[in-house]
Amino acid sequence: MLKNNLGFPRIGSHRQLKKACESYWSGKTSLSELIEVGKKIRIENWKLQRELGIDLIPSNDFSFYDHVLDHSLMFGVIPQRFEVLKHLPEADQYFAMARGYQQNGFDLKAMEMTKWFDTNYHYIVPEFTRFQTFKLNADKIISEFREAKNEGIITKSVIIGPVSYLLLGKEKEEGFDKLSLLDRLLPVYCDLIARLVNEGAEWIQFDEPFLALDINYQTKDALRVVYQTIRKEFPALKILLATYFDGLQDNILAAVNLPICALHLDLVRCPEQLEEVLPKIPEDFTLSLGLIDGRNIWKTDYQKVIPIVEKAIKTLGTHRVMLAPSCSLIHTPCNLENETKISAEIKDWLAFAQQKLIEITEIYEVVVNQKIECLTKNQASIQRRQTSTLIHKPHVKTRVAEVKSSDLNRKSSFLERQIVQKDILNLPLFPTTTIGSFPQTDEIRAIRAKFKKGEISVVQYNEFIKLHTQKVVVWQEELGFDVLVHGEFERNDMVEYFGELLSGFVFSENGWVQSYGSRCVKPPIIFGDIERKTAMTVEWSKYAQSLTQKPMKGMLTGPITILQWSFVRDDQPRSSTMMQIAWAIRDEVVDLEKAGIKIIQIDEAALREGLPLRQTKRAAYLKNAIDAFRISASGVQDETQIHTHMCYSEFNDIIENIAEMDADVITIETSRSQMELLEAFAKFNYPNEIGPGVYDIHSPRVPSVEEMEVLLLKAMEVLPAQNLWVNPDCGLKTRKWPETQQALRNMIEAAHRVRERVTEFA
Numbered sequence: 001m002l003k004n005n006l007g008f009p010r011i012g013s014h015r016q017l018k019k020a021c022e023s024y025w026s027g028k029t030s031l032s033e034l035i036e037v038g039k040k041i042r043i044e045n046w047k048l049q050r051e052l053g054i055d056l057i058p059s060n061d062f063s064f065y066d067h068v069l070d071h072s073l074m075f076g077v078i079p080q081r082f083e084v085l086k087h088l089p090e091a092d093q094y095f096a097m098a099r100g101y102q103q104n105g106f107d108l109k110a111m112e113m114t115k116w117f118d119t120n121y122h123y124i125v126p127e128f129t130r131f132q133t134f135k136l137n138a139d140k141i142i143s144e145f146r147e148a149k150n151e152g153i154i155t156k157s158v159i160i161g162p163v164s165y166l167l168l169g170k171e172k173e174e175g176f177d178k179l180s181l182l183d184r185l186l187p188v189y190c191d192l193i194a195r196l197v198n199e200g201a202e203w204i205q206f207d208e209p210f211l212a213l214d215i216n217y218q219t220k221d222a223l224r225v226v227y228q229t230i231r232k233e234f235p236a237l238k239i240l241l242a243t244y245f246d247g248l249q250d251n252i253l254a255a256v257n258l259p260i261c262a263l264h265l266d267l268v269r270c271p272e273q274l275e276e277v278l279p280k281i282p283e284d285f286t287l288s289l290g291l292i293d294g295r296n297i298w299k300t301d302y303q304k305v306i307p308i309v310e311k312a313i314k315t316l317g318t319h320r321v322m323l324a325p326s327c328s329l330i331h332t333p334c335n336l337e338n339e340t341k342i343s344a345e346i347k348d349w350l351a352f353a354q355q356k357l358i359e360i361t362e363i364y365e366v367v368v369n370q371k372i373e374c375l376t377k378n379q380a381s382i383q384r385r386q387t388s389t390l391i392h393k394p395h396v397k398t399r400v401a402e403v404k405s406s407d408l409n410r411k412s413s414f415l416e417r418q419i420v421q422k423d424i425l426n427l428p429l430f431p432t433t434t435i436g437s438f439p440q441t442d443e444i445r446a447i448r449a450k451f452k453k454g455e456i457s458v459v460q461y462n463e464f465i466k467l468h469t470q471k472v473v474v475w476q477e478e479l480g481f482d483v484l485v486h487g488e489f490e491r492n493d494m495v496e497y498f499g500e501l502l503s504g505f506v507f508s509e510n511g512w513v514q515s516y517g518s519r520c521v522k523p524p525i526i527f528g529d530i531e532r533k534t535a536m537t538v539e540w541s542k543y544a545q546s547l548t549q550k551p552m553k554g555m556l557t558g559p560i561t562i563l564q565w566s567f568v569r570d571d572q573p574r575s576s577t578m579m580q581i582a583w584a585i586r587d588e589v590v591d592l593e594k595a596g597i598k599i600i601q602i603d604e605a606a607l608r609e610g611l612p613l614r615q616t617k618r619a620a621y622l623k624n625a626i627d628a629f630r631i632s633a634s635g636v637q638d639e640t641q642i643h644t645h646m647c648y649s650e651f652n653d654i655i656e657n658i659a660e661m662d663a664d665v666i667t668i669e670t671s672r673s674q675m676e677l678l679e680a681f682a683k684f685n686y687p688n689e690i691g692p693g694v695y696d697i698h699s700p701r702v703p704s705v706e707e708m709e710v711l712l713l714k715a716m717e718v719l720p721a722q723n724l725w726v727n728p729d730c731g732l733k734t735r736k737w738p739e740t741q742q743a744l745r746n747m748i749e750a751a752h753r754v755r756e757r758v759t760e761f762a
């Protein structure tokens, strides 16, 4: 029974990779220093996994920015516009594709970025053209394989399977289907495999997560062709095909009929599938049981898992079963041992990536070597959690249980509210605003770190934050914004900040998880019933409003997003936890209104991401999610304008649900995709107001006045001008000040130009 790992966090246990990348980008360190940091992380990870007893240790799970972009480079899928950078070191071309490039007279937009399935990880979307060609560049994967081999480890290279790689991409021209590129891509995969086999590879892991999604017969056919071809060319190769994030369901036959050696199943997301898959598994086929949750941080209950392992063994025999995490461990933090502040009682309930690998070994020991003490120890923890007095608060549960329909509805319809709001707010056509945060400078982070360490007092810290808030308010007024924000300088992260103020959460010091590129998050851990202890944002919003006559937006994170970006307790339905958060946010919204705040934004950046991958589960999720948002937003008078914000939202398929949220204004991501999304809003006759992002804030590139004007004109073609707002795609916390100032100045100018045009027409 092999112990199989699908992927290990690559950022380093103390975010070494983040620091090294950012330092290289800012010109402070050399490329060779960056490469060295990467190498060190990889070698540490491999050695660690070997020490922990993992048999199938992954390689090529490392990436300097994103593993999908690595594949695009590996296959020469480089958009034409980056050709002009051919003279640069490959690393710089790579980072240019990820981040855009605005130097030395060049001005290249970054490639699109989107969510990796239902996670908070973002990948760079491959861009395919009709006549797309592929050319192998296997340097990275081969050199990583060799690196590990030098350490005496024959790794299992991890690659995205050809079908999933194509499906992850986007057709940049009309009139072709990306799957039709398979004929040209497959030979290049075969060349790649040949190279790996030549180096001594035994196992290769092909990730085909789409097999766990709703796919059509063409896709199943493509999978068949791919793996038959590979099998034919490499009869001795051990192909492990990994699926994750959901169950195979109607794709079971398609999967088990593939000529592969091993199939990995996510038995955390879909434990039911085992029953159906087991009898269909062909002879000599190994099953990798994904039993350790790669998407959460709770200790595995061995008593629940071991019978599953035994069942698989009974049908297949020990040698045809593997133990594994449910998916790659990049979605969990590295090491619980680095936590010093989580109370001993709660720490006892948790497992981070490293501990999850230990769990695999322990389960193996219990099953194979009857090492019962591992089980006994595990059961004691599980029981301590179940009986802990920290978790349950009856009054919270009661409040959530007693929802009335009036709790879910604003007092009047949108059209009625719009009239009173227009009257009170008196905003011009195309009102300008931003999404909330302004640059979180190193200075601000350093001061917060000092405050957290107790080196400065709360008074000193608050004075410092107030000063920055005041500066940004003055600056927005000077620039001519219509609706202002306070900048969110007091927040470490839009979810962690609220978690810290609510009960039922704990926090790690080092529990970082990669979100995109060098950006990481430290998801709070929800262990118990959630309650608002005191007002969370009112003082900051009141202070910011006191500095200006213009409306100051109150800024909150919504229940869906707080849930989605936390590690959520697994002892009650997620929807119950979401409703508890919804009530806490509602109380805050009402308090903001009482404090004189006229516009309140409730960010639901993660609404789309939380959407189940399988169609059949979507309606139930959406019902709960929309209810939760409505509970949080409906406590106010008609006069109070509720905004919501979503980023990276491919929500063509859920536009009706977005309308049901009934936010007075929604701001959304659209700039990287050139307003493509708006057609969905137009087709649906979306009734409420919309701010389509015209400035892509995920890139340091400064957009010109003209290009934002063009985007606004495009928006006007499909949506009524009186419903349009002008704003960036998302918050500005990750940006630097100079580019932010320039870009926003251009944005305001673009809004003015469009206003003039419209008045000329009128």
Ligand SMILES: Nc1nc2c(c(=O)[nH]1)N[C@@H](CNc1ccc(C(=O)N[C@@H](CCC(=O)N[C@@H](CCC(=O)N[C@@H](CCC(=O)O)C(=O)O)C(=O)O)C(=O)O)cc1)CN2
Pocket: 120, 440, 442, 445, 446, 448, 449, 491, 492, 493, 494, 495, 496, 515, 516, 518, 519, 520, 521, 522, 565, 605, 733, 734
């Ligand atoms: N949770 C979440 N998910 C999200 C987003 C988001 O904003 N939050 N946005 C979307 C895009 N994803 C993003 C993810 C992370 C960041 C981001 O900026 N992360 C920061 C960390 C934010 C943070 O927690 N900051 C803390 C800790 C900062 C820190 O690194 N402190 C230093 C100490 C500082 C010093 O002494 O100088 C350290 O610990 O080493 C703070 O400000 O207090 C980063 O990677 O740099 C942005 C967008 C989608 N998903």
Ligand SMILES: [Zn+2]
Pocket: 435, 605, 645, 646, 647, 729, 730, 731
């Ligand atoms: Zn956003």
